[in-house]
Structures are given as structure tokens and as C-alpha cells.
Amino acid sequence: MQTITESYLQTQLEERRRRLETAMSSGAANGAISALLSEVDAALERMRDGSYGICEECHDSVEQERLLADPLVRVCIDHLNEPQRRALERDLELASSVQRALLPPHDVRADGWQIHYCYEPAGVVSGDYCDVIPSRGDDAGGSAVFLALGDVSGKGVAASLMMTQLHAMFRSLANSGLPLSELLERVNRMFCESTTAGQYATLVCARASASGVVELSSAGHLPVFVLRDGEVRSLGANSMPLGMFSDGDYPTQKMRLETGESLVFYTDGLSESRDRSNREYGFSRLGEFLRGRHALAPDALTAACLAEIKEFAAMQHDDRTMLVLRRG
Numbered sequence: 001m002q003t004i005t006e007s008y009l010q011t012q013l014e015e016r017r018r019r020l021e022t023a024m025s026s027g028a029a030n031g032a033i034s035a036l037l038s039e040v041d042a043a044l045e046r047m048r049d050g051s052y053g054i055c056e057e058c059h060d061s062v063e064q065e066r067l068l069a070d071p072l073v074r075v076c077i078d079h080l081n082e083p084q085r086r087a088l089e090r091d092l093e094l095a096s097s098v099q100r101a102l103l104p105p106h107d108v109r110a111d112g113w114q115i116h117y118c119y120e121p122a123g124v125v126s127g128d129y130c131d132v133i134p135s136r137g138d139d140a141g142g143s144a145v146f147l148a149l150g151d152v153s154g155k156g157v158a159a160s161l162m163m164t165q166l167h168a169m170f171r172s173l174a175n176s177g178l179p180l181s182e183l184l185e186r187v188n189r190m191f192c193e194s195t196t197a198g199q200y201a202t203l204v205c206a207r208a209s210a211s212g213v214v215e216l217s218s219a220g221h222l223p224v225f226v227l228r229d230g231e232v233r234s235l236g237a238n239s240m241p242l243g244m245f246s247d248g249d250y251p252t253q254k255m256r257l258e259t260g261e262s263l264v265f266y267t268d269g270l271s272e273s274r275d276r277s278n279r280e281y282g283f284s285r286l287g288e289f290l291r292g293r294h295a296l297a298p299d300a301l302t303a304a305c306l307a308e309i310k311e312f313a314a315m316q317h318d319d320r321t322m323l324v325l326r327r328g
């Protein structure tokens with residue numbers, strides 16, 4: 001049976017075939033168009049004989065996200081030729097600089113809050129999303145800081161493109177005055193419309209207002225740590241990841257933070273780090289590490305956590321992002 005991805009790709013190829021034929025018949029015929037047309041036909045033929053998506057060099061699978069981006073790809077990323085590899089490297093460097101330019105300032109102080117984050121991609125580009133946006137609250141007149149930290153499924157350029165998409169959607173809606181749950185419902189619907197099958201993002205977002213109240217929602221993301229009274233509590237997800245079902249519901253919860261109390265957001269690149277014996281660092285160990293470090297300022301706390309993870313991990317397999325929001 002064909003997978004959903006393959007039938008999606010088949011539809012894409014048939015659509016491209018029709019467009020190429022239209023271009024040919026409108027008199028624009030040239031060698032490049034007819035060469036493309038035979039490539040599309042060859043790809044459809046490979047679908048029929050079952051060899052589609054298999055690298056012609058090593059016979060391993062071609063990366064699915066690359067097929068989704070270009071259904072004519074015939075070799076895996078390890079078997080690109082030299083010019084293709086150089087072109088890919090140039091594209092990645094450009095994508096990386098675009099992505100770095102989207103990041104907020106590392107230190108933000110606003111409305112009685114201190115915010116610091118660190119963002120460490122495992123490769124040239126990252127599928128992690130992090131943003132801090134000074135905004136208005138959902139109540140008239142109040143000001144607030146909007147925060148979001150998320151992790152897009154998959155890796156590489158495809159994931160980084162989805163990250164930039166999330167960035168654009170939250171940037172355009174953060175100041176709309178919409179209640180947080182409605183804002184997430186809208187982002188989810190747009191994300192569902194624009195992503196291909198099987199791509200999604202986990203995300204936690206919060207609106208921290210000048211009164212000390214934080215409204216928070218977690219779309220399938222890892223637990224958030226709450227540091228208060230010398231204790232570390234964790235708050236789990238209360239809804240599905242973004243991009244899974246178009247009519248998702250995103251309930252929020254509210255809490256008030258007092259001076260010196262913090263929330264800690266992070267991606268699985270931290271908690272799922274592995275040591276040389278392939279043991280996972282784990283979420284509860286991260287909670288233990290935070291215990292007793294309540295007094296640290298956000299920048300010192302993120303630096304201490306990152307240093308701890310780096311000492312533990314044999315190597316960095318995944319993007320690491322951590323954000324600390326502290327009152328006072």
C-alpha cells in the first residue's frame with residue numbers, strides 16, 4: 001500500500017507534469033522543460049516499480065523531508081555530487097544567517113521581568129523556535145511580554161523553514177490583543193494548512209504581564225519547571241502539538257510569580273542528551289539540577305544548565321534551547 005507521503009508526492013508530480021505540458025504547448029518549449037518532463041515521468045515510473053525514494057548510489061532511503069521539498073531527488077544527502085554539495089552548503093549558510101537574524105535579544109528586561117535564553121543548533125540550521133516579544137496584554141491597556149519556545153519535528157532545512165514560519169505567525173499575532181488560547185488556535189490552523197503530512201511542532205508559550213501574572217499554554221511540549229519557595233515543580237502539556245489537527249483546543253493556565261521566582265522552558269536537546277553509555281540525561285535530573293539554584297539570575301542559570309549538559313553528553317545530537325523567565 002502506498003504511504004500518505006508517497007500518494008502526496010505522486011499528486012505533486014502529476015501536477016508538475018501538467019504544468020510542464022502547459023508550458024510546452026504555450027510555445028515556451030525548450031530543452032530544459034522537456035528534460036524536466038522526462039525526469040518527472042521517470043519519477044512516476046519509479047513509483048510504479050517501487051524504486052522511488054531509494055538512493056541510486058547506496059540503496060538506502062532518501063530523506064523524506066528532501067523528497068517533500070523536491071520530489072525529483074534521486075540520491076540521499078551523503079551521495080550528492082560535488083557541485084550539488086557546494087550548492088547545498090551555500091544554501092545552508094544563507095538559511096543559518098536568516099535564522100540567526102530572527103532571534104530576539106538574549107537579555108530582555110520588561111514589565112518587572114528578566115528573560116534570558118540560549119540557542120544552540122546541533123547543525124548549521126535549527127528546528128528549535130524561541131521568541132520574546134514585548135506586547136500588550138489581552139486586557140485593554142496592560143503591557144506584557146510574550147514568550148514562545150518550541151521544537152519542530154524533523155531536522156535540517158525543512159525543520160528550520162517551519163521554525164521561520166512559526167516565527168512569522170507569532171510575530172504577526174502577538175500584538176493582536178487576542179486571548180492566548182485563541183492566538184494558539186489560529187496559529188495551529190494556519191500551521192495545519194501550510195505544513196505537509198506528518199510535520200508538527202511542540203511549543204510552550206506564555207504571556208507575562210506587568211502585574212506578575214503569567215498565562216501559559218503548552219502544546220504537547222516538555223514540562224515547564226516552576227522555581228519557587230526552594231522547590232521545583234513541573235507543569236505538563238495541556239494540549240496537542242501544533243499542526244496535528246486543525247481544530248485543536250489550547251487551554252491556558254495562570255499563575256502569579258513573586259520576586260525571585262522563575263519559569264524554565266527548554267527543548268529535548270537538553271533533557272534527552274545522552275552520555276557515552278547511551279544513558280539519557282532525563283527530565284527529572286534536570287529538575288534536580290535546578291533545585292538549589294533558585295538564586296541564580298536567568299543568564300547564570302542557563303549557563304550553568306548548559307555547562308552541566310555539555311559535561312554529561314558525549315556529543316550534541318539535537319538543537320538545544322533554554323529560556324528562563326524570572327520575576328524581579
Ligand SMILES: [Zn+2]
Nearest residue numbers: 055058076079
Ligand atoms: Zn545514498
